[in-house]
Amino acid sequence: MLDPEQIEHVLADPSLKSFEFVPELKLRDVLAALRDDVGRSPAWRRKRGYGLERLVYEALSREHVQVRPPTPARRGDQLDGAFVLDGRSAICECKWEAKPISSTKLTQFQAKVDRRLVGTIGVFISASGYAEDSHTYLERGHQLNTVLADLDDLTWAFSSEGSFSMMLRGKIQRAAWDGVVYWRDPEIQRALDNARQGRGVIVVTQGPRDEWLLQLFVRAMGEVLGKVFDVPVLAAYGVYQANALANAIAAEVPDGTKVVAVVDGDGASAEDVVAFWQEQSPGVDVIVAEPTIESWFDSGAVLEIAAARQLYSLIFAGEPGAQIRSDLLRRLQQEHAR
Structure with a gap:
């Protein structure tokens, strides 16, 4: 010292x-x-x-x-x-x-x-x-x-x-x-180490705010289900960087680990975004949040949104269905901001 x-x-x-x-x-x-x-x-x-x-x-x-x-x-x-x-x-x-x-x-x-x-x-x-x-x-x-x-x-x-x-x-x-x-080597290496220990999902998104919101989404699901889920969420700063990062991670994770990209439509149709990812990243599951991930937090029942329900099914496969309400997400936002 x-x-x-x-x-x-x-x-x-x-x-x-x-x-x-x-x-x-x-x-x-x-x-x-x-x-x-x-x-x-x-x-x-x-x-x-x-x-x-x-x-x-x-x-x-x-x-x-x-x-x-x-x-x-x-x-x-x-x-x-x-x-x-x-x-x-x-x-x-x-x-x-x-x-x-x-x-x-x-x-x-x-x-x-x-x-x-x-x-x-x-x-x-x-x-x-x-x-x-x-x-x-x-x-x-x-x-x-x-x-x-x-x-x-x-x-x-x-x-x-x-x-x-x-x-x-x-x-x-x-x-x-x-x-x-x-x-971001320390953070990405922790995510890869988790995958090698049999923990099955890594989420990639476009920016730090989306990263934070998706971390709150995972935490909210844990509260609803009464469990703690260790799901790494990594921000890549942009569509093409998210694509590059998701491909790099998918090349290193063991079989059975899902790499999920959650991206905003950014004005493009969901079909066009999915087609881009399927061409560029065949080993990555893509979820298009329309219009944005933040819009999930304004919904009275989040899992009524197709993209949120799709992410839930990929992360929490085998878990009983449970609805997240916006008041829980808002409370977690306030707690995290303190």
């Missing part, structure tokens, strides 16, 4: 501009100190992005990766770092903002990557995650040359089990093999 003097230094200057890293200093402890923002000023919080840059630079340096420190904007594109990993050049952007990163900022970073030599990889690290609309950057029409990471990835990378290089290699490999640019 950090000693009290080191903690005070990090908390006093989250930019870490004058902070001296010593070999005994655990990067995970510095990250934990930066995350502890209770009672801190907006100015303090804004400086954490610089601290994140320093952490990434220190992690790569400790792992003997050829790395270049941040480049000021006055020298061209401002870069939060650049490095060479396994012979591949990469540039890095680190953000620690109050809100999740939008597609606009991802697009701006994509432009920086595109201005580099062909083959350069972009690594975007956001401590605040990614917004619902970030999927517009991830959708078809963009060359995939950028991978995304978040605080969960950094927590694992700075743990005794992982390393920053291992985290990056895993993301680059998944982007190359499966086209998934936001491979």
Whole structure:
């Protein structure tokens, strides 16, 4: 752990501009100190992005990766770092903002990557995650040359089990093999481990809010049936990324495990969406929520909605039928928001 003097230094200057890293200093402890923002000023919080840059630079340096420190904007594109990993050049952007990163900022970073030599990889690290609309950057029409990471990835990378290089290699490999640019390894690996232990369903959806709503749906079914169901729900940020993630998971789960994609119609007919998924993902069950998953929460009797009833039958096969009412879902929403 950090000693009290080191903690005070990090908390006093989250930019870490004058902070001296010593070999005994655990990067995970510095990250934990930066995350502890209770009672801190907006100015303090804004400086954490610089601290994140320093952490990434220190992690790569400790792992003997050829790395270049941040480049000021006055020298061209401002870069939060650049490095060479396994012979591949990469540039890095680190953000620690109050809100999740939008597609606009991802697009701006994509432009920086595109201005580099062909083959350069972009690594975007956001401590605040990614917004619902970030999927517009991830959708078809963009060359995939950028991978995304978040605080969960950094927590694992700075743990005794992982390393920053291992985290990056895993993301680059998944982007190359499966086209998934936001491979959330700890969460996805837990879902795959569950499947290998004989737990039969993994749900993939398009965005973080749908992920949250479907988790509440599963919890509500558990309350109605008097059981606890461990059903992983994974957000992929966009239709095509959901398709890529579902295919990647379906290729690794054992026989008997269902991979279910629950997606919004987004203006397309249910028939067209199902036809797309059947062509692209023959090993995945697809459920089209019309008009949206959120509309389930406005229904007096949720299982009267065909898509919700279909999801129920796939997840809770063999369980007696039980109706979910909207008041239960609303209560769970309120509890979760506290």
